[in-house]
Amino acid sequence: MTDLLLAYQSLFAFVGINALLALSVYATLACGQLSLANAGFMAIGAYTGALLTFHAKGLPFVAVLAAAALAPAIVAVPLGLPVLRLRGVFLAIATVGFGEVVRLFFVNWDFTNGALGLVAIPQRTRLWTIVLALAVALYVLGRLRGSRTGYALEAIREDETAARTMGIYTTGHKMAMLVLGAALAGLAGGLEAHFTFMVAPGGYRFERVVDWLVQAVVGGTTVFYGPVIGAAFLTVLPEILREAGARLGLAPGPFRMFLNGAILLAVILYLPNGLVSLPARLRRRARGAA
Amino acid sequence: MGQQLLNGIFLGSIYALFAVGYTLVFGVLDILNLAHQAVFMLAAFVALALVADAHLSFWVALPLAVVAGGLIGVLLERIAFRPLRGRADSNISGLISSLAMATVFEAIALQFFGPDISRFPQDTFPDRVIRIGDATASLLQVLIVGIAVVLMAVLTLLLARTRLGRQIRAVAESPRAARILGVNVDRAIAMAFFLSSALGGAAGVLFGLAFNSISPDVGRGVELKGLAVIILGGMGSIPGAVIAGFALGIIEVFTVAQIGSSFRDVVSFAVLFLVLIARPRGLLGRAAAREA
Amino acid sequence: MTAAPRWSLPLLLLLASAACKDQGSQAPAPGSGGGSTAASGGGGAVIGAALSLTGAAASYGAQQRAGINAAVEDVAAGGGPKLTLVIEDDASTKEQGITVFQKFINRDKVSAILGPTLSNTASAADPLAQQAQVPVLGISNTAATGITDIGNYIWRDSLTEAQVIPGAFKKAQEKLKFKSAGVLYGNDDVFTKAGYDVMQKALADLGVKVLGTQTFAKPDRDYNAQLTALIGQKPDVLVVSALADNASAIVSQARQRGWTGPILGGNGFNSPAFIKNAGAAADGVMVGTSWNSLSQDAANQKFLAAMKKAGVNPDQFSAQAYTGVLILAEAIKQSGGKTGREDINAGLAKVKDLETPLGKFSFTQGRDAQHEPSVQQVKDGKFQIVQ
Numbered sequence: 001m002t003d004l005l006l007a008y009q010s011l012f013a014f015v016g017i018n019a020l021l022a023l024s025v026y027a028t029l030a031c032g033q034l035s036l037a038n039a040g041f042m043a044i045g046a047y048t049g050a051l052l053t054f055h056a057k058g059l060p061f062v063a064v065l066a067a068a069a070l071a072p073a074i075v076a077v078p079l080g081l082p083v084l085r086l087r088g089v090f091l092a093i094a095t096v097g098f099g100e101v102v103r104l105f106f107v108n109w110d111f112t113n114g115a116l117g118l119v120a121i122p123q124r125t126r127l128w129t130i131v132l133a134l135a136v137a138l139y140v141l142g143r144l145r146g147s148r149t150g151y152a153l154e155a156i157r158e159d160e161t162a163a164r165t166m167g168i169y170t171t172g173h174k175m176a177m178l179v180l181g182a183a184l185a186g187l188a189g190g191l192e193a194h195f196t197f198m199v200a201p202g203g204y205r206f207e208r209v210v211d212w213l214v215q216a217v218v219g220g221t222t223v224f225y226g227p228v229i230g231a232a233f234l235t236v237l238p239e240i241l242r243e244a245g246a247r248l249g250l251a252p253g254p255f256r257m258f259l260n261g262a263i264l265l266a267v268i269l270y271l272p273n274g275l276v277s278l279p280a281r282l283r284r285r286a287r288g289a290a
Numbered sequence: 291m292g293q294q295l296l297n298g299i300f301l302g303s304i305y306a307l308f309a310v311g312y313t314l315v316f317g318v319l320d321i322l323n324l325a326h327q328a329v330f331m332l333a334a335f336v337a338l339a340l341v342a343d344a345h346l347s348f349w350v351a352l353p354l355a356v357v358a359g360g361l362i363g364v365l366l367e368r369i370a371f372r373p374l375r376g377r378a379d380s381n382i383s384g385l386i387s388s389l390a391m392a393t394v395f396e397a398i399a400l401q402f403f404g405p406d407i408s409r410f411p412q413d414t415f416p417d418r419v420i421r422i423g424d425a426t427a428s429l430l431q432v433l434i435v436g437i438a439v440v441l442m443a444v445l446t447l448l449l450a451r452t453r454l455g456r457q458i459r460a461v462a463e464s465p466r467a468a469r470i471l472g473v474n475v476d477r478a479i480a481m482a483f484f485l486s487s488a489l490g491g492a493a494g495v496l497f498g499l500a501f502n503s504i505s506p507d508v509g510r511g512v513e514l515k516g517l518a519v520i521i522l523g524g525m526g527s528i529p530g531a532v533i534a535g536f537a538l539g540i541i542e543v544f545t546v547a548q549i550g551s552s553f554r555d556v557v558s559f560a561v562l563f564l565v566l567i568a569r570p571r572g573l574l575g576r577a578a579a580r581e582a
Numbered sequence: 583m584t585a586a587p588r589w590s591l592p593l594l595l596l597l598a599s600a601a602c603k604d605q606g607s608q609a610p611a612p613g614s615g616g617g618s619t620a621a622s623g624g625g626g627a628v629i630g631a632a633l634s635l636t637g638a639a640a641s642y643g644a645q646q647r648a649g650i651n652a653a654v655e656d657v658a659a660g661g662g663p664k665l666t667l668v669i670e671d672d673a674s675t676k677e678q679g680i681t682v683f684q685k686f687i688n689r690d691k692v693s694a695i696l697g698p699t700l701s702n703t704a705s706a707a708d709p710l711a712q713q714a715q716v717p718v719l720g721i722s723n724t725a726a727t728g729i730t731d732i733g734n735y736i737w738r739d740s741l742t743e744a745q746v747i748p749g750a751f752k753k754a755q756e757k758l759k760f761k762s763a764g765v766l767y768g769n770d771d772v773f774t775k776a777g778y779d780v781m782q783k784a785l786a787d788l789g790v791k792v793l794g795t796q797t798f799a800k801p802d803r804d805y806n807a808q809l810t811a812l813i814g815q816k817p818d819v820l821v822v823s824a825l826a827d828n829a830s831a832i833v834s835q836a837r838q839r840g841w842t843g844p845i846l847g848g849n850g851f852n853s854p855a856f857i858k859n860a861g862a863a864a865d866g867v868m869v870g871t872s873w874n875s876l877s878q879d880a881a882n883q884k885f886l887a888a889m890k891k892a893g894v895n896p897d898q899f900s901a902q903a904y905t906g907v908l909i910l911a912e913a914i915k916q917s918g919g920k921t922g923r924e925d926i927n928a929g930l931a932k933v934k935d936l937e938t939p940l941g942k943f944s945f946t947q948g949r950d951a952q953h954e955p956s957v958q959q960v961k962d963g964k965f966q967i968v969q
Contacts, residue, residue: 007688010680082567094566097559115775119705119728196706252671253635254400261393268387297806405640407827501803511801546807551796
């Protein structure tokens, strides 16, 4: 049994890290903005953390993580000012552009060895560090519900123009969520850097942000813990498929990728409010309602 | 200098052809079809199979592959987009379902064709070089630009002059009004996807021929550039996509020539950024928000 | 609102199962389900292979799998130890690499691990094996540092570019007598960037003036802008650090842009796929390689025959993977047939002048690969040795 736990301990860690990242995407989704810059924010946090660990040897891990969360949060402000004016898909694309520029910056920066990245980072992250960080994130987001800020965010999400007419300071709220999302992504980046021993620009491509967006949406963005469920499901799914494939005698390869896509499609088509809506739906179906 | 300009036009023609399909679907459905690059890739493989395995001439394989691309697009619309119509969050869920389909398509290509890069057989196209001033262009390159321009012109004419084109434009303007006026909205949208994916497929075949590279992940490199092009050109505007495609190709090439290749993508995204900040509707996009 | 057509999803799944035909040989079932020891009785050993079978490095992983499978068969047929193979896909990401390593170490209880394909994944996953004291033999990690430095359980049979390029460039200059160069390299990939760093130094050491340097990204397919810029400066030679996928297109496009001069490449060019895709444009290209495909040594001929039988084009990746299995078998032999993790690790240290497709193979003090690299040139559509 302990062997099983040992075999999958890193999987739990990745679930936790992905959950933080899915929540970081959810932060902006909660007020109706689709921001896909988080891979860039994560990269900034990861490199900040790694560089501090290498060059400021006495610094306690908590401080390193705080810096990892703070650096992208600071960058988010000048990014947000011009970009938050954009609507919908335009905002998404602008933020994608930002994320790519960050990645390219690290690819070209000789100080961090460009594509080779930084290796041999001591493993300072433990499973409980991740759980703690996740708990804090959930607490913060959970407190927003039912609070005035929470209602304001929902109002902005529903209809931004109406919300502004009602006197809600929409720009401020959107900026706050962008910064919060950046901080979460940076924190996750710092945690991951000190868990996987290395950072490299190749790990912060556009595809990763899409993964977290998918995790958030599949989990369900109507509640604050939905993204965590989505992250858990989609992080564990490839491993379940790996096991299933091995038992069925299938050679490892594209079939797993295929199933991943097919399952994602199924969820988005048949469970529009995400996995969190599954229990309610099953209950309704059991009761025979249409 | 002249050579680089030619390089830019050549690259730009493929960007433009790819982006036109992208922007057509966005104009009609307000959805970003992230599976467009997968159709781009699949059509290239279809053409490759027809030429390399079935030994058909390239001139037969190209239209067949283009039609195949169109049909894949229709299938895509049916499976991934139609069920989502009417949903409040259809932009995001459309994004995700198209993404899921892209993954599925790539997995299928991986399974059938393997991960390695393939190219069209050596004798698919004569290896002739044309001199234009003191620059050289291969016959192939000239032809690709020509085909791309012709296809884009055909699409523009189709949309402007034919009944189908009017129906598509009506649906793009307002599906509800279109339905009231008797347009078969489902069919119009399916046709829009056919056209969009046919062009995307054509871009894929030409790309594979131009750069000797066909692989299951070939679409990924073009995907983000395609986004930059449709933003620059204006979402939903086909002439915009054409102009922006050529413009981006030329900008990229001159960035490499004058500044250095490490900055090429940075410049593309910087341009994207500036356009979004200064003029979000792009060069030729419509200013008004789309009606329900 | 139209409901999703009910048949769409089952159709997809049907397509899936129909499409699911085996590509290459299947991995045999893992030797143990959990809770038992590494050796699966009768002198055999469980070996884990972490390969990138999907994702960015999928083409290399596929080649490696072919090489490993062939070698396991050949070793068994030649009376060597029975090796039970567990192959897993790390999807070219460090996360899955880590998960796969942990599965190998704690569930499959492997005696040794081959791989992972990418250097980046190795720097993330190898430390786990080092902590758990499980030997890892890298078969394609070429980053100069950060691999074998991790610890005494990490080995590799892949020569770094630093061990191949300087000698190759020196020989090339003797033959071609070039004084200036234009350089093109992939700056977003560890393999090609590490290669470039070495090439830059080698050129400087030879007193060659670099007239221009251009970069490309791995997904790029159009190199016309960079090539036009480099060729415009009229260097004596074009130096390229690229993997096979990009290399063939680069060389083709260079010729199309009118470049008739010599082209120098690194390890990444060393693949029949390069010649196949580049066609006539490949003629004259000179490469420094760590696998001499033309070697008449028995070990290499055996490898080529096995690849031919499997219907796979032999290349550097499959050669190094095949050699990896041979090395592990030798390590077991050197430890007197014992297959525990410590035994294999100790046995690896004793591997000396082993006959492999790569030549006579030994490890350096730092557990890196050591064997004779070679310089080859493409003539008439085939690689030929440059003396």
